[in-house]
Amino acid sequence: MDGKEKMDSELSWGFGDGGDADNESYSYLFGSDFKDSSILNEFGWNIPVDSCGVSGCKRGFADFDPIDPDLSRSGADAEGEATVAVVEENSTSASVLASVSSSSSEMSTETGSSTAPAATNPAPDRAKKVGKKQGEKRIREARFAFVTKSEIDHLEDGYRWRKYGQKAVKNSPFPRSYYRCTNSNCRVKKRVERSWEDSSVVITTYEGQHTHHSSSSFGFPHHHHHQFHNNPMQLLQYPPQPRQPQGLLGDVIAPHPPSDMPN
């Protein structure tokens, strides 16, 4: 048991910047604009964490593709446009995107009853406990999120992911899926959930940087690009007040490719 390897950081998504640990407030920017930025389409997203410090600020952006040539077109094929909203951690206000954990006085529906599976069947064999790192400090990797209008939950991004968990989201009828990069030493994680407000939108959150190239070429999905025909942005406006992208991204993100990866 003790020979078990590091359980690595379990402190993954929550951002404990000091005060409110659970206060997941995000500000996102809608990105058809900054999508133009060269920094983005470069590699999908390379976030130089060093620029801000580990516990500071960092965000990236991934240019995404709807990837729904044959799958998502069932029903409304007009959709499928990929759009983005970058989520910045450690933002000041505007609780929105993933504010599932906070709000609770609105559409409170099936939160604990129907969605939560009643685990009344204890496993007798489960005596082994998950080992933990000895006094290991958990450092949160940079993470960023964006929303995509798609009927597919898990968008293809050129990497291979292994699903390692799924949980019901509070105040949301849709579950949240946890993925991890299948590569050996790559500890990039990914969280996918559907918006509780707009079910046609999925929220994808990445954490960490890949230590390798993606399977196909690199960069993000570019299978078919039938990107924006109409106004993909229209539907993505559930945030109360989106911030301006300028300054945020350009300031932090460095234009250098991920060739300096250790490991």
Place this chain on the structure above:
DNA sequence: CGTATTTGACCGGCGC
């Protein structure tokens, strides 16, 4: 048979 997913249990933090 190997690999990926499913799924309940478990864990650690926080709030009460």
Place this chain on the structure above:
DNA sequence: GCGCCGGTCAAATACG
């Protein structure tokens, strides 16, 4: 201290 909550593990299962 207990319960909630979000996240993760791992055994079982599904899938090729």
